[in-house]
Structures are given as structure tokens and as C-alpha cells.
Amino acid sequence: MPQASPRGTYLLISESLRARIAEGRYADGLPSEAEIGREFGVARTTVRRALRALEESGDVATVAGVGRQVPGGAQRAPYERIMADLLKQIREGALPVGARLPSEAVMAETYGVARGTVRRAVRELETSGHVRAQHGVGRFVSSAT
Incomplete structure (x- = not known):
């Protein structure tokens, strides 16, 4: 059973995150609570306290459907960034027509998302006709437009 974090650990985490924000490392949004927890080796409740401290000081803001963002930073939802990147790869030929997309697990790891x-x-790419699903096999690029 993991030991409890010492009192005030959340303050150390919030100061570390605040320094990174000042450096401009989180222009596209903060990492997930789970990622922060893994990095600092603390429970999600400790991470939430650190993030709440950053919100109270105005260093971050929660945007519905997007997550915690640095005010003035990019306000695009993570799924939109993934769509844009995949479309770019399709258009540039890195993912040619007929190519199989990586698995959800691989893409989640690559993009650092759930x-x-x-x-x-x-699913959005499937709806727009850029990708087609083949049940039990995978998803494939169906159009380069």
C-alpha cells in the first residue's frame, strides 16, 4: 500500500507546474491528472489540490470539454488536435489510402490522451469519410482529401 504524501506536497507540485507554465511548456494545455500523478508519484487527490491552487491563483482555467488550459493558450480540444494531425499525415502521404491506422492504445500513448x-x-474522421472501420480488423485510410 503506497504511503501518504507529506503535508504540503500539493504546493510543491503547483509551484513546479507554475514554473513550467511560465516557461511556456503548456501552451496546448496541462497534462492529465493521471500523467501528473505518475510524474510526481502522488495520488490523484493530491494532483487535484495542486491544480485547484493553480486555478485559484489564475494560472490555469478549466475549459469544459477541453480540460485545464493556460489562459491565452490554445483552446482546442485534444480530439481536434489528434484529428488535425491524422488529417495532415493523410494529406502528406505518411498515411496513404488503404493504410491501417495505429491502434487506439498506441495513439493514446503517442498523443498522451485517454x-x-x-x-x-x-469517429469524427470516419464520419467525414477519411477513415473506414473494418470490424475485427482495424481502421483504414479511405480518402486523402
């Missing part, structure tokens, strides 16, 4: 976020991005 599988549900990847699933939404791919």
Missing part, C-alpha cells in the same frame, strides 16, 4: 479521446477523433 483512449476515449482517440476514439472520438477517429
Whole structure:
């Protein structure tokens, strides 16, 4: 059973994140609570306290459907960034017509998001006709436009 974090750990985490924000490292939004927790080796409740401290000081803001963002930073949802990147790869030929997309798990790891976020991005690409799903096999590029 993991030991409890010492009192005030959330303040150390919030100061570390605040320094990174000042450096401009989070222009596209903060990492997920889970990622921050893994990095600092603390429970999600400790991470939430650190993020709440950053929100109270005005260093970050929560944007519905997007997550925690640095005010003035990019306000695009993560699934939209994934869609844009996949479309770019399709248009540039890195993912040619007929190519199989990486699995949801691989893309989630690559983009640092949850599988549900990847699933939404791919579903949007399917709806727009850029990707087609073949049940039990995978998803494939169906159009380069």
C-alpha cells in the first residue's frame, strides 16, 4: 500500500507546474491528472489540490470539454488536435489510402490522451469519410482529401 504524501506536497507540485507554465511548456494545455500523478508519484487527490491552487491563483482555467488550459493558450480540444494531425499525415502521404491506422492504445500513448479521446477523433474522421472501420480488423485510410 503506497504511503501518504507529506503535508504540503500539493504546493510543491503547483509551484513546479507554475514554473513550467511560465516557461511556456503548456501552451496546448496541462497534462492529465493521471500523467501528473505518475510524474510526481502522488495520488490523484493530491494532483487535484495542486491544480485547484493553480486555478485559484489564475494560472490555469478549466475549459469544459477541453480540460485545464493556460489562459491565452490554445483552446482546442485534444480530439481536434489528434484529428488535425491524422488529417495532415493523410494529406502528406505518411498515411496513404488503404493504410491501417495505429491502434487506439498506441495513439493514446503517442498523443498522451485517454483512449476515449482517440476514439472520438477517429469517429469524427470516419464520419467525414477519411477513415473506414473494418470490424475485427482495424481502421483504414479511405480518402486523402
